[in-house]
Amino acid sequence: xxxxxxxxxxxxxxxxxxxxxxxxxxxxxxxxxxxxxxxxxxxxxxxxxxxxxxxxxxxxxxxxxxxxxxxxxxxxxxxxxxxxxxxxxxxxxxxxxxxxxxxxxxxxxxxxxxxxxxxxxxxxxxxxxxxxxxxxxxxxxxxxxxxxxxxxxxxxxxxxxxxxxxxxxxxxxxxxxxxxxxxxxxxxxxxxxxxxxxxxxxxxxxxxxxxxxxxxxxxxxxxxxxxxxxxx
Amino acid sequence: xxxxxxxxxxxxxxxxxxxxxxxxxxxxxxxxxxxxxxxxxxxxxxxxxxxxxxxxxxxxxxxxxxxxxxxxxxxxxxxxxxxxxxxxxxxxxxxxxxxxxxxxxxxxxxxxxxxxxxxxxxxxxxxxxxxxxxxxxxxxxxxxxxxxxxxxxxxxxxxxxxxxxxxxxxxxxxxxxxxxxxxxxxxxxxxxxxxxxxxxxxxxxxxxxxxxxxxxxxxxxxxxxxxxxxxxxxxxxxxxxxxxxxxxxxxxxxxxxxxxxxxxxxxxxxxxxxxxxxxxxxxxxxxxxxxxxxxxxxxxxxxxxxxxxxxxxxxxxxxxxxxxxxxxxxxxxxxxxxxxxxxxxxxxxxxxxxxxxxxxxxxxxxxxxxxx
Numbered sequence: 001x002x003x004x005x006x007x008x009x010x011x012x013x014x015x016x017x018x019x020x021x022x023x024x025x026x027x028x029x030x031x032x033x034x035x036x037x038x039x040x041x042x043x044x045x046x047x048x049x050x051x052x053x054x055x056x057x058x059x060x061x062x063x064x065x066x067x068x069x070x071x072x073x074x075x076x077x078x079x080x081x082x083x084x085x086x087x088x089x090x091x092x093x094x095x096x097x098x099x100x101x102x103x104x105x106x107x108x109x110x111x112x113x114x115x116x117x118x119x120x121x122x123x124x125x126x127x128x129x130x131x132x133x134x135x136x137x138x139x140x141x142x143x144x145x146x147x148x149x150x151x152x153x154x155x156x157x158x159x160x161x162x163x164x165x166x167x168x169x170x171x172x173x174x175x176x177x178x179x180x181x182x183x184x185x186x187x188x189x190x191x192x193x194x195x196x197x198x199x200x201x202x203x204x205x206x207x208x209x210x211x212x213x214x215x216x217x218x219x220x221x222x223x224x225x226x227x228x229x230x231x232x
Numbered sequence: 233x234x235x236x237x238x239x240x241x242x243x244x245x246x247x248x249x250x251x252x253x254x255x256x257x258x259x260x261x262x263x264x265x266x267x268x269x270x271x272x273x274x275x276x277x278x279x280x281x282x283x284x285x286x287x288x289x290x291x292x293x294x295x296x297x298x299x300x301x302x303x304x305x306x307x308x309x310x311x312x313x314x315x316x317x318x319x320x321x322x323x324x325x326x327x328x329x330x331x332x333x334x335x336x337x338x339x340x341x342x343x344x345x346x347x348x349x350x351x352x353x354x355x356x357x358x359x360x361x362x363x364x365x366x367x368x369x370x371x372x373x374x375x376x377x378x379x380x381x382x383x384x385x386x387x388x389x390x391x392x393x394x395x396x397x398x399x400x401x402x403x404x405x406x407x408x409x410x411x412x413x414x415x416x417x418x419x420x421x422x423x424x425x426x427x428x429x430x431x432x433x434x435x436x437x438x439x440x441x442x443x444x445x446x447x448x449x450x451x452x453x454x455x456x457x458x459x460x461x462x463x464x465x466x467x468x469x470x471x472x473x474x475x476x477x478x479x480x481x482x483x484x485x486x487x488x489x490x491x492x493x494x495x496x497x498x499x500x501x502x503x504x505x506x507x508x509x510x511x512x513x514x515x516x517x518x519x520x521x522x523x524x525x526x527x528x529x530x531x532x533x534x535x536x537x538x539x540x541x542x543x544x545x546x547x548x549x550x551x552x553x554x555x556x557x558x559x560x561x562x563x564x565x566x567x568x569x570x571x572x573x574x575x576x577x578x579x580x581x582x583x584x585x586x587x588x589x590x591x592x593x594x595x596x597x598x599x600x601x602x603x604x
Contacts, residue, residue, distance in 0.1 A: 138312070151329055
């Protein structure tokens with residue numbers, strides 16, 4: 001029990017005094033996961049909307065592939081990104097393995113299907129006739145798509161949150177492609193794994209608390225969004 | 233009706249919509265004059281929605297040609313340009329997740345209208361539909377009737393040349409529907425907006441339209457003035473669709489205290505209610521309110537309307553027999569099997585039909601509004 005109590009006490013001390021190392025790790029995490037989420041937002045929302053609005057044979061198969069992608073195991077993503085970025089790999093010439101860029105890449109691969117899948121569902125969930133109503137109001141195709149995306153903004157926001165929540169708490173891929181290098185590619189999850197294995201429970205608990213607070217905030221916002229009513 | 237100019241604002245030729253081998257719509261030709269109000273009536277699945285969506289280029293692909301003021305759409309004017317002359321209101325309000333004001337403004341925003349001009353137009357429409365006090369409310373919080381009002385205001389805000397209404401009142405409760413129709417009628421007449429509106433409610437069609445088109449299986453079975461369609465249905469289908477009850481059209485020629493007389497095909501029918509002299513009215517008579525008799529000497533009766541007619545057709549209808557009569561105008565009566573036997577009613581037999589002045593449901597046409 002002492003171990004836990006001492007750990008929690010020290011953890012709070014680290015948080016209150018804004019311990020430079022803890023802060024640095026937190027900011028790097030936010031930066032990497034934030035950038036990855038932004039990339040997934042651009043690709044996921046546009047592609048998801050496109051799939052939702054177009055009619056083509058095999059649409060259902062594509063939709064199930066996207067939905068499967070929402071549960072992509074991070075270690076598998078880490079494995080393939082590593083292989084691609086490996087010195088002799090197809091993208092080895094970029095020389096970005098064990099850099100934050102590689103982590104952004106891996107996290108974007110994890111988050112994109114999540115954002116895409118939720119976008120797909122959100123746009124398809126809008127009333128079928130809304131599209132017709134927008135066109136009947138004199139909208140061009142582009143205006144129609146833009147208005148639909150705006151109409152789906154709340155579930156889309158939830159999708160972005162889910163994507164961010166997925167990557168900030170992910171550890172497998174980050175360790176594999178980032179290498180957990182101190183002050184360079186060490187993020188909340190990878191640091192927690194390392195400090196725990198070293199027996200530095202205080203710092204591990206402090207990092208854990210930050211992760212929990214982040215996860216809680218994200219889920220709180222998603223819940224708020226989902227509890228809202230739709231207009232008639 | 234004198235306001236209808238006979239320059240077709242909209243013409244459709246050889247419209248055909250096919251999906252997987254089935255023909256959903258087949259309209260060889262239809263033209264609509266400026267300011268005209270055309271009602272499309274027909275049962276569910278008759279093709280009313282398909283027709284409206286095809287006319288507005290929302291349902292593609294289709295075969296055929298559409299002309300707007302004589303200009304062929306796609307060839308002489310683009311689909312977008314054409315669509316921007318129209319507005320469409322659906323059965324569901326389909327409002328956007330924003331304020332009432334922004335909803336009413338949305339069509340104008342899409343057209344890139346300047347803010348000041350837009351505001352003036354939106355305020356005008358909100359006022360017209362009695363929604364000014366709801367301007368800043370979120371569309372989510374509106375009741376069904378308010379939402380449909382907002383949807384209509386949004387359509388009118390773009391000052392459409394043609395308004396397409398797809399059963400806009402179908403999902404409203406009767407009092408809300410009536411108050412909305414009461415407000416919409418004068419607006420339609422005052423703005424002289426050409427309108428095509430689909431409904432499965434015959435009375436709605438009567439009170440609104442200059443012409444009625446009865447649709448079935450994707451085709452227009454009959455098109456004509458309400459009088460023509462109601463009093464002279466062209467075939468069995470139209471008759472059965474418009475004739476669950478007898479609907480007669482006539483002009484008011486005399487007035488009494490509490491009742492008036494309407495002239496229908498040269499005969500006079502007395503109905504309870506109020507109407508102006510010379511006004512066109514629709515008299516709806518339910519078959520169960522029509523009494524048949526074979527006694528031709530005039531006995532005392534409280535029924536104000538007694539006519540002699542010939543039985544055209546007798547058809548069983550559940551526990552009753554449906555008797556179609558011709559008394560100079562068509563009339564339908566329900567009688568029990570017992571009465572049928574007792575009076576020995578057969579097709580071709582002459583009978584007396586009577587109904588009370590109070591048994592007539594009077595529908596007044598929006599005539600009084602046309603003076604605006």
